Amino acid sequence: MGESIYGLKRSHMCSELGLSNVGEKVTVMGWAHKRRDLGGVIFVDLRDRSGILQIVFNSAISEEVFKKAESIRSEYVLAAIGEVVKRSPETVNPKIPTGEIEIMVSELRVLSKSETPPIYIEEDSDVNESVRLKHRYIDLRRPDMQRNFILRHKVAKIARDYYDENGFLEVETPILTKSTPEGARDYLVPSRVHPGKFFALPQSPQLFKQLLMVSGFDRYFQIAKCFRDEDLRADRQPEFTQIDIEMSFVNVDDVLTVNEGFIKRVFKEAMDIDIETPIKRIPYQEAMDRYGSDKPDIRFGFELKDVSDIVADCGFKVFADAVKNGGSVRAINAKGCGAKFSRREIDSLVEFVKIYKAKGMAWIAVEENELKSAITKFLSEDEIKRILERVEAEPGDLICFSADKNDIVYDSLGQLRLELARRLDILDKNEYKFVWVTEFPLYEYDEEEKRYVAKHHPFTSPMDEDIDFLETDPSKVRAKAYDIVLNGVEIGGGSIRIHSQELQSKMFELLGFTEEEAWARFGFLLEAFKYGTPPHGGMAYGLDRLIMIMAGRNSIRDVIAFPKVQNASCQMTNAPDVVEIKQLKELHIKSEG
Known part of the structure; x- marks a missing residue:
């Protein structure tokens, strides 16, 4: 005792x-x-x-x-x-x-007193993560873990102070709400007093914060718990935390400016790092063309270059066919890698891009007096000269090509530039490079469902100059949407919202909802829009992701006190678990387990 x-x-x-x-x-x-x-x-x-x-x-x-x-x-x-x-x-x-x-x-x-702990209390423990999570209360004693949560506390406090000083009111929105399918799967909660009916845990406070704008609150803020029943990765959890904001009577510039102030403040006060503002803005299409990604890591170069016009009629069938079939041929100049990488290392890059559905990777190694490549014999001297000029090639460089549908070219080369940076060890964790990605497509085509779906969510406003394309060519409609990206990780995003009932109804119609379905799912929002809705917009940060990067960790599990693992279970409490038959009967549920 x-x-x-x-x-x-x-x-x-x-x-x-x-x-x-x-x-x-x-x-x-x-x-x-x-x-x-x-x-x-x-x-x-x-x-x-x-x-x-x-x-x-x-x-x-x-x-x-x-x-x-x-x-x-x-x-x-x-x-x-x-x-x-x-x-x-x-x-x-x-x-x-x-x-x-x-x-x-x-x-x-x-x-x-204490028995001998299963985990030694030391910095950066290399103990198996499953052991750490099973005994999380001990793992959290480690000084580096405690620093993570001290940092998290500081960021949350700075957020509250900053948004309070800028006129935002903190309002709590419901955890038990209505299921409005669009996006990830909902976590459902059966109702005891309404047999056969279910609450849903919120994927975000989106509709409630829009309704707060209808209510005249003008500026809303919340550190909100959100839930998504989706497959997990290093930066995903079934329950996560957002720094959530919404503002009335604003345009894109207004929202971005307020949030740049927050970013500057939080990095200065929490880490004594000065972030330069205004933060660079890149339209979505430019981000894809230059980096092959809508969340580009701009700490290094290796930008994509489009050479489709040069090789459209060349003798290399793979290139010519890609252009002819509506795709493209793009290249990365991996500066200095032609001299640094062995043939085996180059071959491993060819295998790497196949992970991202590329059929392969053509390449040219530039030497002082010659080019090493299997494809130059299919290209004319003029085509080779123009390619080398386009990618600004110098002796020692390695030029890597992808030729396919645009989405495959973007994905494979976008991942390749990151892989090159990792292999060359040029990613500095102490460097923080922010970029806003703007003007996202409003829609994307879902091949499985054979219809357009919302790129972000169905409440995002189209850009004014693109509204005419809603009926004729939805793929051309850009959204008043924006993501903030830090070192290649999307840490937040948002949009200017639709505030017209007519336009919101049209949006639901284009997404395949009948009028009856739209009113059944979102009738409370459409009804509210009848009574004077201010133009409004906002965004949300993934607090867990933000802290993960600020703390220099590779997984958000290191900045969440009691996280779930890959199969959405808790190794410490063994949740989810079976419940008593009596509880199920009260909820009018029969278990097949």
């Missing part, structure tokens, strides 16, 4: 003590991180959320306290009372903030 804390009050967190406290009697509490017994003197590194402090037990000062200290083991929870003393110069530890002092303990209480 641990000793009672009754009568003790912690005076300081571990890292709060320094030379200015020498001579003071203090009470500190925390976990025993390390223990060193030098015979007659025992040193214990005491750890709490703030850091590590050395406490000392000397048998010459108190035999009773020393004997008690002999029983201390790793992760025992301790309360220690003693005097702050200055360390001798040769024992100073410059690696920790408290390294110039220590506590000479006069009273010790063991508040809780």
